Amino acid sequence: AQSVTQLDSQVPVFEEAPVELRCNYSSSVSVYLFWYVQYPNQGLQLLLKYLSGSTLVKGINGFEAEFNKSQTSFHLRKPSVHISDTAEYFCAVSGGQYNFNKFYFGSGTKLNVKP
Amino acid sequence: DVKVTQSSRYLVKRTGEKVFLECVQDMDHENMFWYRQDPGLGLRLIYFSYDVKMKEKGDIPEGYSVSREKKERFSLILESASTNQTSMYLCASRFWGETQYFGPGTRLLVL
Numbered sequence: 151a152q153s154v155t156q157l158d159s160q161v162p163v164f165e166e167a168p169v170e171l172r173c174n175y176s177s178s179v180s181v182y183l184f185w186y187v188q189y190p191n192q193g194l195q196l197l198l199k200y201l202s203g204s205t206l207v208k209g210i211n212g213f214e215a216e217f218n219k220s221q222t223s224f225h226l227r228k229p230s231v232h233i234s235d236t237a238e239y240f241c242a243v244s245g246g247q248y249n250f251n252k253f254y255f256g257s258g259t260k261l262n263v264k265p
Numbered sequence: 266d267v268k269v270t271q272s273s274r275y276l277v278k279r280t281g282e283k284v285f286l287e288c289v290q291d292m293d294h295e296n297m298f299w300y301r302q303d304p305g306l307g308l309r310l311i312y313f314s315y316d317v318k319m320k321e322k323g324d325i326p327e328g329y330s331v332s333r334e335k336k337e338r339f340s341l342i343l344e345s346a347s348t349n350q351t352s353m354y355l356c357a358s359r360f361w362g363e364t365q366y367f368g369p370g371t372r373l374l375v376l
Contacts, residue, residue, distance in 0.1 A: 159305065184364065193269075193355055193367035194308075240307060242365075252323075253298070253365060257307040 152177050154243050156256035164264050165233055171226040171259045173241030183224040184242040185215055188258075194240060200224065211235065236263045268292070269368035271356050277374045284343040286371050288356030295360060297339035299323075299331065302353040302370070314339055346375045 153176040163169045175181065182201050186194040198209025205217040215226045224241060241256040272287035288297065296315050300308040300323075310323030312331040320331050328350060332340045339358075343350055353372050357365040 154307075156307075186367075191370075191372075193369045194357075194365075195367070196364055199364055252310065252313070253308075255300075255308040257305055 152181075152243055152252075152254040154241055154254050154256040156239075156241055156259045158259050159257065160260045160262065162262045162264060163231055166230050168229050169227065169231050169235075169261065171239050171241075171261065173224045173226065173256055175222050175224070175241075175243045175254075177222070177243070182244045183215075183217060184244070184253075185209065185213070185224070185226050186240045186242060187211075188238045188240065190237075197226070197239070231261070231263050233263050233265060235261060237261060269356060269358055269366050271354075271368040271371050273371050274369060275372050275374075277376065278343075278346050279376050280347060282343075282346050282375075284346050284373065284375075286341040286343075286354055286356075286373070288339045288341070288358075288368055289337055290339075290358040290366070291337065292358065292366070293336065294358040294366075295336075296358060297333065298357040298359075298365065299329075299339065299341045300355045300357065301325070301350075302355055308355065311341065346373075348375050351375045 155174045157172045184199045185197040188194050198207050200207045200217045208214045213228050238258045238260045240258050244253045269290045298313040299311045309325050314320045314333040330342045355370045356368040359365045
């Protein structure tokens with residue numbers, strides 16, 4: 151089956167600093183890629199997605215991600231974080247050779263923005 | 266906006282009880298999903314449904330069943346709840362190949 155690896159379980163960062171949350175996936179066949187954010191006691195909200203086209207994808211709240219096919223990565227970045235970005239972030243993959251209709255999620259990265 | 270609602274935000278049940286978790290979406294999506302979320306494990310797919318009365322097992326279906334009698338409603342059933350089913354349960358829906366939209370989650374505690 152497809153696997154999704156989020157290399158960092160927790161990322162502490164100071165407010166207004168840049169941040170990168172890393173995501174790698176196992177399939178090299180064409181896939182769809184997503185980043186979701188989860189605030190405490192809430193469901194998941196879509197931040198951004200890559201389906202095709204430009205490898206640099208812009209999402210909500212100033213986040214962006216770059217699809218790198220050769221490295222099978224889809225890292226999430228923000229140039230300047232706010233306290234309100236404190237949340238858990240999940241990378242997800244669907245499609246590819248395994249099962250088009252299934253989503254595979256990483257284990258999540260908790261972003262802790264400090265003042 | 267797509268709306269996915271779940272019948273309860275918090276639920277406390279006893280071991281051995283039959284538990285029903287319900288999910289309703291208002292966007293006529295074909296596909297619906299049930300996940301459980303546990304710390305450090307991310308989201309794991311329990312079951313999904315790609316049409317009315319159609320279902321497929323996910324990665325961890327043991328101890329669960331599902332029902333989809335109407336397109337907008339997808340129910341998760343714990344036949345005999347056990348303490349290891351204490352978790353956050355998330356429902357999602359989508360059109361084929363498109364973004365998943367999630368409900369707010371149900372936090373289930375089995376005593």
